[in-house]
Amino acid sequence: MKDSLIIALDFPGKSQVMEFLKPFEQEQLFVKVGMELFYAEGPSIIEELKKQNHKIFLDLKLHDIPNTVKSTMKLLAGLECDLVNVHAAGGSEMMSAALEGLESGTAPGQKRPYCIAVTQLTSTSECQVKQEQQIVVGLQESVLNYAKLAQNSGLDGVVCSPHEAGLIHDRFGTDFITVTPGIRPAESALEDQKRTATPEFARKQGISAIVVGRPITRAANPLESYLAIKSEWKGVYQ
Numbered sequence: 001m002k003d004s005l006i007i008a009l010d011f012p013g014k015s016q017v018m019e020f021l022k023p024f025e026q027e028q029l030f031v032k033v034g035m036e037l038f039y040a041e042g043p044s045i046i047e048e049l050k051k052q053n054h055k056i057f058l059d060l061k062l063h064d065i066p067n068t069v070k071s072t073m074k075l076l077a078g079l080e081c082d083l084v085n086v087h088a089a090g091g092s093e094m095m096s097a098a099l100e101g102l103e104s105g106t107a108p109g110q111k112r113p114y115c116i117a118v119t120q121l122t123s124t125s126e127c128q129v130k131q132e133q134q135i136v137v138g139l140q141e142s143v144l145n146y147a148k149l150a151q152n153s154g155l156d157g158v159v160c161s162p163h164e165a166g167l168i169h170d171r172f173g174t175d176f177i178t179v180t181p182g183i184r185p186a187e188s189a190l191e192d193q194k195r196t197a198t199p200e201f202a203r204k205q206g207i208s209a210i211v212v213g214r215p216i217t218r219a220a221n222p223l224e225s226y227l228a229i230k231s232e233w234k235g236v237y238q
Ligand SMILES: O=c1ccn([C@@H]2O[C@H](COP(=O)(O)O)[C@@H](O)[C@H]2O)c(=O)[nH]1
Pocket: 008, 010, 034, 118, 120, 121, 122, 123, 159, 160, 181, 182, 183, 193, 211, 212, 213, 214, 215
């Protein structure tokens, strides 16, 4: 997990994914399958990506009553992804249930996928947290509170923005995983993201993994863009 660059495969179907991956034949990637692709293709897309030896973050952000999340996680464990997630807003009982489901669905001898919790989406601003969610303590405190709930529930880490990751590692330890979307190389479009940072800024926060979608998938040359972001993130091409 340490120092990973996860590419968000936000595509409407398998054919677009396979076309996108063609220039990456020499790269062993860590890819993210989100709702759009998973709902379009179902579990077969995971098998396909695993055949190509890519590591997989299945980003379905489960958020439901504990029993439903538990039984869904039991099923998802069978897909043998590397990383799965829930929304911390579902609460500690739901997060513990997610972990129980994941553990019970992991085959003997197999490694359980890491399970992390989304704190506040990187598309959420301070203003939205205070005015829409009515969380008076503000965004940073809300993220830290969700991180504490996630750790107390036994989860392996959180999704947060690069701006909270350093503080999370200070409070909850360097082994507690931080996965940060909202990564934008300098001067690229922010689109719907609100809490963004460059790969270089992310590197300085001790973040476990960055998630990058559109700056790579919509680049004129995706491989070149991937290598440039990876270089800025890790300081070297590797
Ligand atoms: O807080 C969150 C949680 C998940 N995401 C996901 O990450 C990628 C980011 O894509 P970009 O194109 O680089 O913005 C996307 O799949 C989101 O669903 C997030 O952005 N923020």
